[in-house]
Amino acid sequence: MSKYLAVDSLPSWFPIHHFNEPTLSYSTGVDLIQVHKPSLWAFVAMTAFNPIFWNTVARNEYRNKTITKIVRSPLIGCYLLAITIFSLSAFRDHLYLNAVKNQPALAILAHPAVKVVAAVLFAAGQTFVISSMWALGVTGTYLGDYFGILMTHRVTSFPFNVLSDPMYVGSALSHLGTALWFQSPVGVALAGWVWIVYAIALKYEGPFTDKIYSAKHKKSSTPTPTTSSVPATPSRRSGRIAAKSSHSDLDSDAEVKPTTTPGRGPRKSGLAREAGVATPKRMTRSRSKGRVGSEDE
Numbered sequence: 001m002s003k004y005l006a007v008d009s010l011p012s013w014f015p016i017h018h019f020n021e022p023t024l025s026y027s028t029g030v031d032l033i034q035v036h037k038p039s040l041w042a043f044v045a046m047t048a049f050n051p052i053f054w055n056t057v058a059r060n061e062y063r064n065k066t067i068t069k070i071v072r073s074p075l076i077g078c079y080l081l082a083i084t085i086f087s088l089s090a091f092r093d094h095l096y097l098n099a100v101k102n103q104p105a106l107a108i109l110a111h112p113a114v115k116v117v118a119a120v121l122f123a124a125g126q127t128f129v130i131s132s133m134w135a136l137g138v139t140g141t142y143l144g145d146y147f148g149i150l151m152t153h154r155v156t157s158f159p160f161n162v163l164s165d166p167m168y169v170g171s172a173l174s175h176l177g178t179a180l181w182f183q184s185p186v187g188v189a190l191a192g193w194v195w196i197v198y199a200i201a202l203k204y205e206g207p208f209t210d211k212i213y214s215a216k217h218k219k220s221s222t223p224t225p226t227t228s229s230v231p232a233t234p235s236r237r238s239g240r241i242a243a244k245s246s247h248s249d250l251d252s253d254a255e256v257k258p259t260t261t262p263g264r265g266p267r268k269s270g271l272a273r274e275a276g277v278a279t280p281k282r283m284t285r286s287r288s289k290g291r292v293g294s295e296d297e
Helices: 015-019 038-064 066-071 074-101 112-141 166-181 185-221 236-256 270-275
Strands: none
Touching: 038 066, 038 074, 038 185, 066 074, 074 112, 074 166, 074 185, 112 166, 166 185
């Protein structure tokens, strides 16, 4: 049975093991880090691998819908990715505990105040992580927006009203609290490595997520053409009919225009009626004849 808590029957990655203090080997100086331990580099590699993995898979899903095509459902695909990411994160935490336990401890970190700080940091970190998952849900936490499962509104409740990225901050704080609890300076450095990796991941995740929601906003704000706002385009046949009707109207007008007003005779000069001859020096015009003047007479 453990010295402080009866948790030997629980898996090694279970969080309560963080408070099960083991037998520590103390050292000083350069001996505080043992670079030849495989557990150290296994954690370093796994920490870098995780965000590379889930960002690569998620972006491929956004562009090609690979997982959705296989399982025929974006929701099922998101849940499968969530299980995978959660399992990888649990395995990474297991590697972290192994790395910390296999490294020497620093005696000055055995002070009771350090234990209190370690417990507070770990509790705060887990609070941020768990409350973030509760606020976002499974699809919001595990990249559902890359599957087309977008959130209808921005989450502004706790812990997002305190931190912009509470899950990453909470994870880094949990690692730091664990390192202080085990009095491990190497563990503190590894907690810093966790934060560096997350900070780099945020440089890629943040803008890409903003791009997804920006595309959604542009698509939803584009007006859909309707019959009331956009006139219908006439067919070629209706255009020909309209043109034919227009020509018919013009022809009808042309036929009507030459007709004289009923009851009125042609206009003649009074002098011409009296003398029976054409008026001198008067010009006349005909469609079939040219101009005739006084010179021809």
